[in-house]
Amino acid sequence: MNLTNPFLDDNGDKLREECGVFGVIGAKDASAMAALGLHSLQHRGQEAVGITSYDGDEFYSRRGLGHVAQVFGTDESLGELPGEMASGHVRYSTTGGSGLRNVQPLYADLASGGFSIAHNGNISNATALRRELVERGAIFQSTSDTEVIIHLVATSRYRTVLDRFVDALRLVEGAYSLICMTSEGMIACRDPLGIRPLVMGKIGDAIMFSSETVAFDVIGGELIRSIEPGELVQVDHKGKISSHRPFGNPSPRPCIFEHVYFSRPDSVMDGRSVYAVRKQIGAELAKESPAPADLVIPVPDSGVPAAIGYAQESGLPFELGIVRSHYVGRTFIQPSDGARHAGVKRKHNANRAIVEGRKIILIDDSIVRGTTSLKIIEMMRDAGAAEVHMRIASPPTGHSCFYGVDTPERSKLLAAKMEAEAMADFIKADSLAFVSIDGLYRAVGAAGRDNSCPQFCDACFTGDYPTRLTDLAERETPDLLSLPVDQVA
Ligand code: AMP
Numbered sequence: 001m002n003l004t005n006p007f008l009d010d011n012g013d014k015l016r017e018e019c020g021v022f023g024v025i026g027a028k029d030a031s032a033m034a035a036l037g038l039h040s041l042q043h044r045g046q047e048a049v050g051i052t053s054y055d056g057d058e059f060y061s062r063r064g065l066g067h068v069a070q071v072f073g074t075d076e077s078l079g080e081l082p083g084e085m086a087s088g089h090v091r092y093s094t095t096g097g098s099g100l101r102n103v104q105p106l107y108a109d110l111a112s113g114g115f116s117i118a119h120n121g122n123i124s125n126a127t128a129l130r131r132e133l134v135e136r137g138a139i140f141q142s143t144s145d146t147e148v149i150i151h152l153v154a155t156s157r158y159r160t161v162l163d164r165f166v167d168a169l170r171l172v173e174g175a176y177s178l179i180c181m182t183s184e185g186m187i188a189c190r191d192p193l194g195i196r197p198l199v200m201g202k203i204g205d206a207i208m209f210s211s212e213t214v215a216f217d218v219i220g221g222e223l224i225r226s227i228e229p230g231e232l233v234q235v236d237h238k239g240k241i242s243s244h245r246p247f248g249n250p251s252p253r254p255c256i257f258e259h260v261y262f263s264r265p266d267s268v269m270d271g272r273s274v275y276a277v278r279k280q281i282g283a284e285l286a287k288e289s290p291a292p293a294d295l296v297i298p299v300p301d302s303g304v305p306a307a308i309g310y311a312q313e314s315g316l317p318f319e320l321g322i323v324r325s326h327y328v329g330r331t332f333i334q335p336s337d338g339a340r341h342a343g344v345k346r347k348h349n350a351n352r353a354i355v356e357g358r359k360i361i362l363i364d365d366s367i368v369r370g371t372t373s374l375k376i377i378e379m380m381r382d383a384g385a386a387e388v389h390m391r392i393a394s395p396p397t398g399h400s401c402f403y404g405v406d407t408p409e410r411s412k413l414l415a416a417k418m419e420a421e422a423m424a425d426f427i428k429a430d431s432l433a434f435v436s437i438d439g440l441y442r443a444v445g446a447a448g449r450d451n452s453c454p455q456f457c458d459a460c461f462t463g464d465y466p467t468r469l470t471d472l473a474e475r476e477t478p479d480l481l482s483l484p485v486d487q488v489a
Helices: 028-039 076-077 126-135 148-156 163-168 213-220 257-262 274-288 302-316 338-347 369-380 419-425 437-443
Strands: 018-027 046-054 057-066 084-092 104-109 113-123 174-182 185-190 199-203 206-210 224-226 232-236 241-244 295-298 321-322 346-350 359-364 387-392 431-434
Touching: 018 028, 018 113, 018 174, 018 185, 028 046, 028 084, 028 346, 046 113, 046 206, 057 113, 057 338, 057 419, 084 113, 084 224, 104 148, 113 126, 126 148, 148 163, 163 174, 163 185, 163 302, 185 206, 199 213, 206 213, 241 369, 241 437, 257 274, 274 387, 274 419, 274 437, 295 302, 302 346, 321 369, 346 369, 369 387, 369 419, 419 431
Parallel strands: 295 359, 359 387, 387 431
Antiparallel strands: 018 084, 018 206, 046 057, 046 084, 104 113, 113 174, 174 185, 185 232, 199 206, 199 224, 232 241, 321 346
16 A cells, blocks of 8 residues: 555555435344435445345445445345344445455454444545554454454444544544444444534434435424534443533534535535525625526536526526436546546536527536536537626635545646636636635525634535645645646646
């Protein structure tokens, strides 16, 4: 493993990944529920999926590459996973992501018994921890950052699994929402800043944990509450729930990008409807950056709620000027730039009847490399649009995420290379505007960004990273974080 690069090992495996986690304890058909829950979290990861179950005696595991419906589409596949406790994981990794060995939940037989772990987030000192563990003799099975937690639990000097787990997490920095299983029950935990989401729900007497509330809706259960940042919730096989706060009470910094793009709009994130927030971002955008146009058109699907909010606030008609094929995967997931370009065209088509001869406002949630905007604007012009004004429902994405949302390295981010005016030229828009950071905060219910103590993690927009980034700081290459924008090639 190349220890100087925090994201790649010598096989080119990418350690960073986006994910969804789900767990249920006390349900007769726990693994079927887990499959259903994971199905509703499929947007958080489409590369691989796994479920581990426990029947009071033994742990069982099935993991595979592909979508939930492919890996758990048959009764036989779920029949391999008996028991009343199950947890699972959907994974989204990008270029060079390896095969089965990194697919979660990861499982190990420890001195204290079986231990499985499913992780959403990214550990920003995983490489440093791994190096120390390997020097002490640890033998890693995967290149996943999550595996360091297993080794830290295994080598902790504390007696109970819970104490060992807390001891391990004290050494870990970064973002983690975890669902673990031991023979004693389930442990769900959110990192001290609550960067990634995690919610608790119930169905009958069974308790569930999920990255998003949508999983509870789909199963027919109900939301109990969010797991608090830094909270660790333990549920035993009798249904006894205990809550622990081993990390004190640091000010929370949940990820604001979950509201912008990542979560499903029908989820409720830390008490707020994601859909309502997205509409409000659109309304803020309309107030801040009006444009002389006839129509508001969303880039589907991610731009739709913000476009509705923009249209309602501006009084302009909302029209579907782009139609999306639902039979193409995310364009973002395509490994090479060439494949990504082709993907954009297969995914979106202009609705000429709406666009021709009109001045349009196009709304998308974000610009990352600029590939999507460039292609879509070209498509709008080919369909006869008279003017194209691009409005983006997030501030410029000028910084990479090291907490589990996949963003390319900083040098590939359009906003790291140029200011908004140059970006407008690059994507060939008549005008381009982004919602301000305060506008975004207003949309999520704050008065604005409190710069002395920001209420969210917004590092992808501001470069203000709320944790140490040990692995990044150890890189041999220059620290791109500290370079001024114009020095980033
Ligand atoms: P790009 O074409 O590189 O500018 O990417 C922008 C498009 O990708 C937007 O339409 C977003 O909806 C989508 N997007 C933004 N961030 C992500 C992400 N982390 N994972 C997948 N898609 C994303």
